[in-house]
Amino acid sequence: MPIRINRARLKSERHDRGWSQDHLAEASGVSVRTVQRLEKGEGAAYATVMAVAAAMSLPMSALVTPAGPxxxxxxxxxxxxxxxxxxxxxxxxxxxxxxxxxxxxxxxxxxxxxxxxxxxxxxxxxxxxxxxxxxxxxxxxxxxxxxxxxxxxxxxxxxxxxxxxxxxxxxxxxxxxxxxxxxxxx
Missing domain, CATH: 3.10.180.10 (2,3-Dihydroxybiphenyl 1,2-Dioxygenase, domain 1)
Known part of the structure; x- marks a missing residue:
């Protein structure tokens, strides 16, 4: 089951670091298209979320959207x-x-x-x-x-x-x- 990403938080964290989508993709080992999909709020595999969070020195929970409202x-x-x-x-x-x-x-x-x-x-x-x-x-x-x-x-x-x-x-x-x-x- 895909993990829902907090797209606003991901984008905010990336902007706060002054990173482009290309830079985040390179730092995390995922494709630029994957970063774009994450920032649109599309679901992602556990390994993808872990890689992006690790590249940003964040706990995975910082980028995951809770299941409730x-x-x-x-x-x-x-x-x-x-x-x-x-x-x-x-x-x-x-x-x-x-x-x-x-x-x-x-x-x-x-x-x-x-x-x-x-x-x-x-x-x-x-x-x-x-x-x-x-x-x-x-x-x-x-x-x-x-x-x-x-x-x-x-x-x-x-x-x-x-x-x-x-x-x-x-x-x-x-x-x-x-x-x-x-x-x-x-």
């Missing part, structure tokens, strides 16, 4: 100003993961990731009233296969939006536990 969880902190928190994380050795918007910055250290967003960035997509109770808090940002399917796990769907980055997102809550569910638009 959740694909990856990243802590997301919403702040009035991300500059002080950004400086603290950089001082701790976190590296920036550019998003193309100064109001939202990804950071990573090893296999750990965090997202910092300003109130203004979040209210450019979600209504201010939906976001205001979350300012100063960290909530899970959960990549899912289907927002609609995953939202059923929560008591309340506060709001659904389509972002300018091409994701469909839902702000959800259940017994005080908030999350943002996100899926890549086809």
């Amino acid at each position: 959740a694909r990856r969880v990243t802590p997301l902190t919403i702040l009035p100003d991300i500059s002080p928190a950004l400086a603290r994380y950089r001082d701790l050795g976190f590296l920036p993961v550019e998003t193309g918007d100064p109001g939202c910055m990804g950071l990573r250290a090893g296999n750990y990731h965090i997202i910092l967003c300003t109130r203004a960035f979040m209210t450019s997509g979600f209504q201010t009233g939906s976001i205001e109770p979350l300012v100063g808090r960290t909530i899970p940002y959960v990549w899912v296969e289907s927002v609609d399917a995953a939202a059923g796990a929560y008591a309340r769907v506060i709001e659904k939006v389509v972002t300018s980055a091409g994701t469909r997102e839902a702000l959800v809550e259940d017994e005080g536990q908030w999350a943002i569910l996100a899926e890549v638009m086809p």
